[in-house]
Amino acid sequence: MSIPAKPRRSPSLAAAASFGQAGVSVEPAGNEMSLETRPWIEAAWAVVLVYWVASARWAKRPARSEPLGSRLYKYWLPLAAAAMLIQPPRGYPSSFLHWRFMPDDAWVPMLGLAMTWVGVLFACRARSVLGANWSSEVQVKEAHELIVRGPYRLVRHPIYTGLLLALLGSALALGELRGLLAFAIVAVSFCVKLRLEECWMREQFGDAYIDYMRRVKALVPGLF
Numbered sequence: 001m002s003i004p005a006k007p008r009r010s011p012s013l014a015a016a017a018s019f020g021q022a023g024v025s026v027e028p029a030g031n032e033m034s035l036e037t038r039p040w041i042e043a044a045w046a047v048v049l050v051y052w053v054a055s056a057r058w059a060k061r062p063a064r065s066e067p068l069g070s071r072l073y074k075y076w077l078p079l080a081a082a083a084m085l086i087q088p089p090r091g092y093p094s095s096f097l098h099w100r101f102m103p104d105d106a107w108v109p110m111l112g113l114a115m116t117w118v119g120v121l122f123a124c125r126a127r128s129v130l131g132a133n134w135s136s137e138v139q140v141k142e143a144h145e146l147i148v149r150g151p152y153r154l155v156r157h158p159i160y161t162g163l164l165l166a167l168l169g170s171a172l173a174l175g176e177l178r179g180l181l182a183f184a185i186v187a188v189s190f191c192v193k194l195r196l197e198e199c200w201m202r203e204q205f206g207d208a209y210i211d212y213m214r215r216v217k218a219l220v221p222g223l224f
Helices: 011-021 033-058 068-086 107-133 158-174 177-205 207-215
Strands: 062-065 139-141
Touching (some): 107 158
């Protein structure tokens, strides 16, 4: 009696089965455009880091600073959490954090890339105009100046505006829920920070800063 031959599986199916047995899920490949834009987005954030570190040496000495503990939990921890969300460690590939909120189309990461670079360049321009009055934390500098020119004619906190636009662009290019969550965390942190900054600026500059607040919005020109 002849025994019917077992149907042969294609190499690709066999490979998929072997991966499945090893506990590794096999999913369709995502949009390749994201792989093309990723190095350029990383380059944009590298520009921010290098420029911030290089220009910090020319900052004026602080006359008043927020306590270290307050800075850690209100600013640095949220930034660290956002960074981990954008660049998460391996271990939760099936998490809800990877749910997509944007279509997997080629134009999405390209739009996100453009927004990232526009935001980075805007923030760097604002940082340049602020000059020696800049600080990474809430401070009043010695001989502090009220800057209302350049990007500061559009919004009171153009560095935050640029960085948030860049982060939103990066989240858009990523297209996953974790990107939006990272943006929300940083946006809340910046809003908390700017409220204290503006309190100190009102104390330092009085009516001049109050008038500036009446004329110019905080983060979004004409809106907020």
